[in-house]
Amino acid sequence: xxxxxxxxxxxxxxxxxxFKKDQNAxxxxxxxxxxxxxxxxxxxxxxxxxxxxxxxRALEQYQNMPMPTDWxxxxxxxxxxxxxxVPYIRPDxxxxxxxxxxxxxxxxxxxxxxxxxxxxxxxxxxxGVGAQYESEVVYQNMQEQWEEKGVIFCNMDKAVQDHPExxxxxxxxxxxxxxxxxxxxxxxxxxxxxxxxxxxxxxxVEMPVQAxxxxxxxxxxxxxxxxxxxxxxxxxxxxxxxxxxxxxSHNLHSGGVEVFVGEDAHVQYSTVQNWSKNTFNLNTKRxxxxxxxxxxxxxxxxxxxxxxxYPCTILKGRGATDTHITIAFAGEGQNxxxxxxxxxxAPNTSSTIESKSISKDGGRTNYRGxxxxxxxxxxxxxxxECDALMFDNESTSDTMPYMEIEESKVxxxxxxxxxxIGDEDIFYLQSRGLDDDDAKKMIVAGFIEPITEELPxxxxxxxxxxxxxEMEGSLG
Amino acid sequence: xxxxxxxxLHAEVAEGDEKILEGVNLEVNSGEIHALMGPNGxxxxxxxxxxxxxxxxxxxxxxxxxxxxxGEFGDEIEIDEDQRTWNILDLEPNERAALGIFLGFQYPAxxxxxxxxxxxxxxxxxxxxxREELFEDEADADDExxxxxxxxxxxxxxxxxEGDVGVAEFQQILQEKMESLDMDEKFAQRYLNxxxxxxxxxxxxxxxxxxxxxxxxxxxxxDSGLDIDRLQDVSNGINALRDEEGTGILQIxxxxxILDYVEPDHVHVMIDGxxxxxxxxxxxxxxxxxxxxxxxxxVYGTA
Numbered sequence: 001x002x003x004x005x006x007x008x009x010x011x012x013x014x015x016x017x018x019f020k021k022d023q024n025a026x027x028x029x030x031x032x033x034x035x036x037x038x039x040x041x042x043x044x045x046x047x048x049x050x051x052x053x054x055x056x057r058a059l060e061q062y063q064n065m066p067m068p069t070d071w072x073x074x075x076x077x078x079x080x081x082x083x084x085x086v087p088y089i090r091p092d093x094x095x096x097x098x099x100x101x102x103x104x105x106x107x108x109x110x111x112x113x114x115x116x117x118x119x120x121x122x123x124x125x126x127x128g129v130g131a132q133y134e135s136e137v138v139y140q141n142m143q144e145q146w147e148e149k150g151v152i153f154c155n156m157d158k159a160v161q162d163h164p165e166x167x168x169x170x171x172x173x174x175x176x177x178x179x180x181x182x183x184x185x186x187x188x189x190x191x192x193x194x195x196x197x198x199x200x201x202x203x204x205v206e207m208p209v210q211a212x213x214x215x216x217x218x219x220x221x222x223x224x225x226x227x228x229x230x231x232x233x234x235x236x237x238x239x240x241x242x243x244x245x246x247x248x249s250h251n252l253h254s255g256g257v258e259v260f261v262g263e264d265a266h267v268q269y270s271t272v273q274n275w276s277k278n279t280f281n282l283n284t285k286r287x288x289x290x291x292x293x294x295x296x297x298x299x300x301x302x303x304x305x306x307x308x309x310y311p312c313t314i315l316k317g318r319g320a321t322d323t324h325i326t327i328a329f330a331g332e333g334q335n336x337x338x339x340x341x342x343x344x345x346a347p348n349t350s351s352t353i354e355s356k357s358i359s360k361d362g363g364r365t366n367y368r369g370x371x372x373x374x375x376x377x378x379x380x381x382x383x384x385e386c387d388a389l390m391f392d393n394e395s396t397s398d399t400m401p402y403m404e405i406e407e408s409k410v411x412x413x414x415x416x417x418x419x420x421i422g423d424e425d426i427f428y429l430q431s432r433g434l435d436d437d438d439a440k441k442m443i444v445a446g447f448i449e450p451i452t453e454e455l456p457x458x459x460x461x462x463x464x465x466x467x468x469x470e471m472e473g474s475l476g
Numbered sequence: 477x478x479x480x481x482x483x484x485l486h487a488e489v490a491e492g493d494e495k496i497l498e499g500v501n502l503e504v505n506s507g508e509i510h511a512l513m514g515p516n517g518x519x520x521x522x523x524x525x526x527x528x529x530x531x532x533x534x535x536x537x538x539x540x541x542x543x544x545x546x547g548e549f550g551d552e553i554e555i556d557e558d559q560r561t562w563n564i565l566d567l568e569p570n571e572r573a574a575l576g577i578f579l580g581f582q583y584p585a586x587x588x589x590x591x592x593x594x595x596x597x598x599x600x601x602x603x604x605x606x607r608e609e610l611f612e613d614e615a616d617a618d619d620e621x622x623x624x625x626x627x628x629x630x631x632x633x634x635x636x637x638e639g640d641v642g643v644a645e646f647q648q649i650l651q652e653k654m655e656s657l658d659m660d661e662k663f664a665q666r667y668l669n670x671x672x673x674x675x676x677x678x679x680x681x682x683x684x685x686x687x688x689x690x691x692x693x694x695x696x697x698x699d700s701g702l703d704i705d706r707l708q709d710v711s712n713g714i715n716a717l718r719d720e721e722g723t724g725i726l727q728i729x730x731x732x733x734i735l736d737y738v739e740p741d742h743v744h745v746m747i748d749g750x751x752x753x754x755x756x757x758x759x760x761x762x763x764x765x766x767x768x769x770x771x772x773x774x775v776y777g778t779a
Contacts, residue, residue: 423531428585430569431528431578432595432684433603439570442598446589446667 029088035059038189041088045157045192050168058178058188065182068308073366073398075306075335080280085252087190087223146205151236152198153209156225159196166198170227175258176286183308184284187223187256194224194255199234201262208237208270208456226257230265232290239270241459250305251279259287261295263317268296270455272463275303277334283309291317291346297324298454300463301338302470310368312341315349315380322351327451327463329470330363330395339368339400344377344410353384356451358444360391360471365398372404373412381411388418389447391440391471441468478576478691478724479543480504480527486537487526496522498749499538504692504724509714511735511760512728514746515768520728521582523746524696527726528579529569540564542575548691549576553611573599574606576691578723580681580698587668592680595668596687597646603688604640653686657713674701682713685723693717694726699734711737732764745771752776 029037038059042052067077146153152163160167172178178188195211211226230236253275261267267287275281281304287295297311313322324340342351357365367386388397399416421443429439445452445464452460480503487497496519504510514520526533527540542562546555564572587595641649650664659679669677678698685693698710715738717723727738735743735757743759744751747768752775753759763771 422585425585425587427528427530427569428581429587429595429599431573431581432599432688433570433573433606434599435568435570435602435606438598438602442590442595443587446587449589 029086031086032083033059033087033190037087041190041192047160048164051160054172055189058185061178062182062185062189065185067182072400075308075337077280077306079250080252088192149203150200151203151205152196154196156194156196156227166229170229170258170260172256175260175288176256176284180284183254183282184256187225187254187284191223191225191256194226197228197236197238199230199236201231202233204235208239211240222253224255226255228259228267228269230261230267232262233264234262235266237268237270239456239459241272241462251276253279253281253283255283257285259295261287261289261293263290264292266294268298270298270459272300272455272459273302274466277303277305279304281307281309285309285311287313289313289315289317289320289322292319293317294321298451299326300451301326301328301336302466304336305334307336307338309338310341313351314343314345315351316345318346319348320346321349324353325451325454326355327448328357328365329467330359330365331470332361332363335364337366337368341370342372342382344373344380344382347376347378347380349377349380351382354450355386356447357388357397358447359395359397362394364396367399367401369400370402370404373407373410375406377407378409380407383413384415386416389444390420441471444471477506477545478548480692480724481541481543483541484538485526485535485540487522487533487535490532490534496749497526500749500751502744502751504726506691506722506724507718508742509718509725509727509738509740511740511743512726512746513730513743513760513763518746519749520746521696524579524694524728527694528577529567529572535565542577544575549607553607555611559611570602570606571610574603574610578685578688578690578693580685580693580695582696582700584669584677584681586670588670590668591665592668593650593664596650596684597641597643600646600687601640649687653683656716657683657686658709659683675703675706678702678710679706682710685717686713689721690723692724692726696728697730699729699731707734708737714738732760735760747772747775
């Protein structure tokens with residue numbers, strides 16, 4: 001390929017991620033975080049009182065909690081000013097139902113998703129796509145066959161209206177209570193949109209359920225909530241992609257994900273996230289896994305100024321299994337602090353954590369992990385593997401694996417490797433005809449292959465493209 | 477026909493001033509097999525790496541010339557008169573590869589997560605593209621369309637540009653070459669050299685040469701660590717390269733063993749960074765019997 005072609009292609013790809021749309025907001029909150037704003041959000045959504053009460057309680061908890069500041073090697077959050085963030089913007093579409101016909105969407109929203117390739121995914125007859133634009137899910141489509149089996153896939157605001165009993169029981173109660181951490185509390189107060197997935201007993205949803213989140217306005221916060229309930233013996237793969245263009249002022253993304261994995265159920269949650277370089281990406285994601293249940297997390301974290309994200313699984317039932325596969329990429333001025341948490345609270349539970357990070361141009365990646373094996377969780381096992389790949393001597397990568405083992409009859413393994421992209425490896429590929437850039441891309445593509453092989457093809461391609469763009473430094 | 481010419485080549489380690497090559501003269505033509513022998517540390521591997529453009533070495537004197545013929549790369553590319561001789565020291569390693577230089581590594585890199593198929597097809601297409609760039613005239617370059625042809629079969633295999641070898645076509649090439657080298661077809665989906673045995677790695681180097689069809693292949697101790705069966709497979713591969721592609725081969729080796737299967741037209745003995753003595757195949761046998769000291773004695777008058 002000629003360098004000229006390269007250039008053109010890159011510009012095209014770059015344009016796909018960088019464009020911005022005029023705001024098409026019907027409702028936009030003030031900046032900052034007050035009781036009035038919370039009431040306004042709740043009112044705009046016609047929420048039942050119990051949800052408003054939960055929001056207000058979460059707000060109170062948020063106000064009483066300090067910012068995390070003293071973790072070793074923690075990303076700097078001093079530039080994050082919640083008072084400057086607009087927590088709620090509703091685009092001009094039907095606020096609760098969303099729309100189920102693509103053609104009814106406003107043109108600028110259609111264009112946005114067009115550039116991100118969402119309609120293609122839809123054309124490929126995937127089981128369901130929910131696309132969130134700013135704070136609301138604007139597009140829903142679910143194949144009828146799943147609905148007939150009792151599968152529910154809708155946006156969270158609709159779920160609050162239509163499935164109050166399920167929500168009252170599961171929404172930020174036992175899995176991610178607002179008291180968990182400051183940003184979980186913030187999320188509990190201002191959450192908006194997101195996906196609700198309910199899979200009844202013994203139902204297997206063969207196609208991945210998909211959602212795409214796009215943060216398009218300057219200085220806004222996005223606080224989508226994802227709640228997945230997989231009943232006994234059911235199986236589902238939920239996948240989401242996120243992105244945001246670059247703006248002058250900081251954005252905040254503080255999502256919440258709660259997954260309930262029933263007895264013998266199997267849930268895979270996959271995400272490819274690409275945030276603009278000034279987004280603070282501070283999330284709480286957790287799964288509770290019953291007896292012989294299986295939880296799998298697959299995540300690619302790209303972009304953002306700072307990310308703090310440690311998907312957590314509580315292995316509550318005997319024989320429950322958890323897998324984490326994560327990849328992080330940090331370029332100049334970025335600090336990606338990510339990892340995994342697993343609590344082994346029952347016997348015969350097992351977990352595997354595979355964490356990969358890439359850093360270049362002074363970027364910083366941390367692996368921060370916690371594996372807790374409770375007293376009595378005998379015959380449990382865990383294996384943690386962290387691999388860091390660095391492009392240069394300016395970049396840093398730290399591994400902080402905490403292991404809290406209270407039971408002696410367990411099997412614990414931890415392995416970490418840190419490497420610079422090897423000159424010999426590059427030379428080998430160059431001697432076969434690849435130029436320096438392509439050689440590096442190929443090595444990195446191979447490094448992240450364990451992630452991409454777990455993803456549906458269009459997400460894998462997207463992840464590869466994003467990483468290629470990051471490596472060329474052409475993504476703002 | 478291509479000719480590789482090393483003229484008075486001096487090189488040292490880039491970081492430091494340790495001299496390794498001290499005036500190497502050598503000429504390898506298409507269709508010839510040259511054996512380069514010599515004791516450890518005499519500069520054989522360095523010669524190979526300098527030819528391929530390894531960044532760890534700095535050339536302080538001399539030149540490495542590659543002469544090409546008008547139709548060196550088939551009918552598609554006509555090579556103008558003024559582009560038939562290249563001082564390849566001015567070129568990047570991948571440009572040298574595009575001009576037909578191949579280095580078979582003694583210790584090939586292991587690249588995890590990259591399948592053989594994906595790697596080899598990428599390499600083949602990169603070479604084709606680079607060639608077009610090196611030989612196309614300015615006028616043509618402007619006319620060329622930059623249209624993205626889209627995905628051929630699977631987006632994971634990357635975009636297909638006009639003139640590129642597509643996935644299906646490549647599968648066929650790969651399968652044929654692997655069969656001729658007696659390689660298990662499972663190789664195609666394994667990761668590049670990752671977890672390969674020593675013998676498999678060497679076989680893989682020959683496979684890569686077979687697919688990339690170089691004009692000149694420098695094979696650095698391709699025979700080390702091979703059992704007798706694998707040695708024969710690898711040797712057959714090397715002979716096929718010469719016989720079918722007309723590749724000129726510079727075979728670096730310590731032992732006579734491989735030369736029983738790959739019969740050299742010329743044998744060179746390297747000592748202290750220079751070619752001390754050259755001869756025909758019988759020289760290798762003599763070395764096998766008598767070692768290297770007698771050459772040193774004969775040439776330098778000391779043992």
